[in-house]
Amino acid sequence: MVGHRTDRIMKGEDDMELTGSWTRYSKKIAVIQAGGPTAVLNSSLYGFLKEIVRMDRRTNVIGVHQGLSGLVNGDFFRLDMRQPLDWLKYQPGAVLGSGRMALSDTDLEIGVKQLKKADIHVVVLIGGNGTMWACSRLVSKAQEIGYGLQVIGIPKTVDNDIAGIDHTPGFPSAANFVAHAVRDLSIDLKAMKNFEQVRIIETMGRNVGWLTAASAFFKKQEEDGPHLVYVPEKPFDINEMISAVSDIQARLGYCVVVVSEGLKGESGQPIMMDGINGLKQNAGKKALGGVGSVLREAVSNELGLACRYENLGILQRCASFAVSKLDRIEAMVLGERAAQLIFQGESGCMVGIERLSEQPYSWDIRKIAFDKVAGLERELDSAYTNVTGTIDPSYRQWLSPFMSEAKSYKSLKTLSLLDMEETS
């Protein structure tokens, strides 16, 4: 499944000599995990640490605690590189501690000063769209201050919203989870349609519909769920949805609807920001989530149907039992490649996955300058999906390498009772 160029990288055959830019600095590298974890965020850290040890085992790796806030607060610790690390490959979460923080210009300046105080000239950040934006600004700030700083980014996000690359680590596992979950929840509802008729399933994905659209991966025919799929790139009209649910339920007896957490109305504002509670007490802390509960109310009130709201929730980014094997490998190799770039003296760029061929799937790693990535948001190709849940064959093909299996569900063949005497 993995292309030849990757095999080469994984075997470490493209070692390079340590360049001057590395040896100029002290052998200290700070590493940060930022933003929401994925199922393979630690796999990237594992690949990175393993490669660092292989290239120069005297390196001091400095962990930054709790993401970007740890950078600003100088909350640093040193990793014991003699400990076994294999378990990191398989453990979801963010073992350094992660977090969410929007950096002000002052925060950035303080962050650079904290690095200076600790005599750290190399920083690796594993994060999503916001983190790559922070990377870009960190580079500029260090230049402005005149502090020598190498910055390398490793992408991760279940949303798949980072520009310039084929896909982000974390997305394949999340897509694998969502596709299986929606297939399973659909066949379950079909069995229970006399008791309940509609399921509103909510996925993550922030402002883009990659994950939501992946929910239809196993759909083979019109009768299969999901029957309706709503991505955030298109303005959402609740009345249209209710009318569509009514039609489908009348025809099939049940209806499975998948919605993105990031659905927006005509105004362009998210319909719900209720993912976490405690807003009053935690000013500024908001998270997408909860739109499905609004739709559930509407469906049952307008149509008189029994409706359940299923939020796939945080398992999308952490379910260890639905990890895509390819995702884990790619995440590790990205970590390795980031380590190599550091020793090559590179800075100001992110490593990313490039798809070399579709069938068989093969890939390679390349570097992308932060300014090709920062501030951009990669939307789902509008040709890839439509509201009836029929995904384009090209999107199914694109998703295929991420899936742990590709089994659609079946129905029993039945015979009429009247035929019994003749055929028995």
Added chain:
Amino acid sequence: MVGHRTDRIMKGEDDMELTGSWTRYSKKIAVIQAGGPTAVLNSSLYGFLKEIVRMDRRTNVIGVHQGLSGLVNGDFFRLDMRQPLDWLKYQPGAVLGSGRMALSDTDLEIGVKQLKKADIHVVVLIGGNGTMWACSRLVSKAQEIGYGLQVIGIPKTVDNDIAGIDHTPGFPSAANFVAHAVRDLSIDLKAMKNFEQVRIIETMGRNVGWLTAASAFFKKQEEDGPHLVYVPEKPFDINEMISAVSDIQARLGYCVVVVSEGLKGESGQPIMMDGINGLKQNAGKKALGGVGSVLREAVSNELGLACRYENLGILQRCASFAVSKLDRIEAMVLGERAAQLIFQGESGCMVGIERLSEQPYSWDIRKIAFDKVAGLERELDSAYTNVTGTIDPSYRQWLSPFMSEAKSYKSLKTLSLLDMEETS
């Protein structure tokens, strides 16, 4: 893992001659799937059908559509037994169609008349606690009317609330899902504790805490989640919970709470019955669920902490990626055994799993009269769990055969920055 007596059954070495009671009747067997599906409900149907074909391939198997309502409505169809059925082993849901229906005495009488009209003298029901109760009443009603009817039950329920057996098929897979999900959601929250501090995770389980308590399977030390576990067997006090959350969050920085959907207050009434919506329009349709949303509000209002509600939802009973292999095997063998009992002329009983030994786990199938089961609800042994999420070693041991792995998560070993010069 599987005991010797089971091997014997699985190899079919205990074939018996067809008894008079079978040959007296026409070769028609009706089969019903009732209640909420499990991940292995169809596995039992598969085992049953395969064994029927093996024992007498001329048998007509009549599917009853949508559970007990199909019995009352005479909604019967004939299965084409020449079709490949292997896929049934792996497919969640209920391929015959299931449903929920409380049978009145009149319904029962109509049901028996429907069977009579179709000349069916054998019925197999795969279902939960309510279904076994219906089985028992069906036997009595047929006797009362004077209609010759064999009734055999096959248990299934994720709740594990059926009396007289070691465990119910469906529970092992659900427990496997819940244990992994709570382990993963806990490590994810630990990584994000600067952003959100509390997760309220809700499990199924109806009135009993088996599934809820299984959430702590991977917990090794006090720091690991879940930190609080509330089962429905004990009256729930929200103020005590809030106080406990506050203490744990102050100590660890975060807190994972697992609650059963069936939590009851001092009054003995469920705190929430909001699993499905559409109550006004669907009188009588209520489902447990939603208590976590109440607790989320309370935690954020009282403690000012950012709190998220994660309902593990319907995936607990249908997630194909978390099926326990043992569960699938046991479900199939129960189906086979039910088929054998029919040909032996047995009636009025359920097949059930008996645990023969703990280490190594071995099991066998035995039959239990409906009147030892009907109307009873098997509660969680109160010694098995406590509110701090520390499960008793005996309960962990009991759960072990159901789990697809047994890996607890780890933390990184770190060193002080001050030690850097000396140790590097």
